[in-house]
Amino acid sequence: MTRYDLASVVRLAELADYIVPFAIRTACSLGVADAFDDGATPVETLAKRTGTHAPSLLRLLRVLASRGVVAEPEPGEFTLTALGRPLRAEHPLSLRDTHSLLPADVLAWSRLDVPVRTGEPAFDVVHGTGYWTHLAANPGDSASVDRWMRGANRLHLRTVLPAYPWGAANTVADLGGGTGGFLAGILARHSRLRGVLYDLPHVVSGAGPVLAEAGVADRCAVLGGDLFDGAPRGADVYVLKTVLPGFTDDEAVRLLGNVAAVMAPGARLVLLEAVVVPGDTYDVAKAFDVHTMVLTGGRHRTREENATLLERAGLRLVSVTPTATLTVLVGELNAG
Incomplete structure (x- = not known):
């Protein structure tokens, strides 16, 4: 039997x-x-x-x-x-906005078989356009994503801030920083810091109220631009928080190269990523990796893969600090 x-x-x-x-x-x-x-x-x-x-x-x-x-x-x-x-x-670590329904995403998830079979992002196949292009053309969905980011930032600020000496910097530039929730949290905790928020113009247009609510608007410049075209100069710490997983390796190297091109000697690049850990153990990066596969065609990477991207862009990985949420990877210009 x-x-x-x-x-x-x-x-x-x-x-x-x-x-x-x-x-x-x-x-x-x-x-x-x-x-x-x-x-x-x-x-x-x-x-x-x-x-x-x-x-x-x-x-x-x-x-x-x-x-x-x-x-x-x-x-x-x-x-x-x-x-x-x-x-x-009203909960201090509210998940309401990070777990709402976004119909465009749900439709893409219904075709998870597409990237598994072809390697192409499901979102593009379902909607006939890329994820970032869709958000730029649909303010309602873009606002939902901004709210999701602000919700995630509340948790990330509690876990990531103690893992890096932000207060030792003079100016922190958050590249692809959305409406500024994470940068506002850093500035609010370090009163001598100045900030630069840099993201697509339609995204940073919503940053004013976020920075004002945190009481840091007078210490933060808001710049609209595209990281594929370049990055702002003048910061001694550049932050890319969960940006690279949205792009392919070649695209990520291009973005990193643009950052390296404006970094002065001694400046640091801080990557905040969900780093994939090999093996059978569950970690959230493995789930997020499938999420990016569906929406953008990008991927989350291992420590070694992130180091390789940095090297290709003229940077080198100098420290890695895991936290309860994201991992802090610090890079600097490759002296060689």
């Missing part, structure tokens, strides 16, 4: 499930977690506050309750659990 490992079958079914992830992301997009009272909240109240259909919201909440995101102490009444509280916008 053939014996089956039933536990493995059940576990595989759980891993393959996309119902719960979609339920969580839909709840984020609708702001459901923000609609809860401190105690138990009737589903009718939640539906009224979120503009949703109460019977359908009930069904959504019950699947979330089955995974511990919410609880249903009484039929039709729900509380937000400790697991679900980071889905609130």
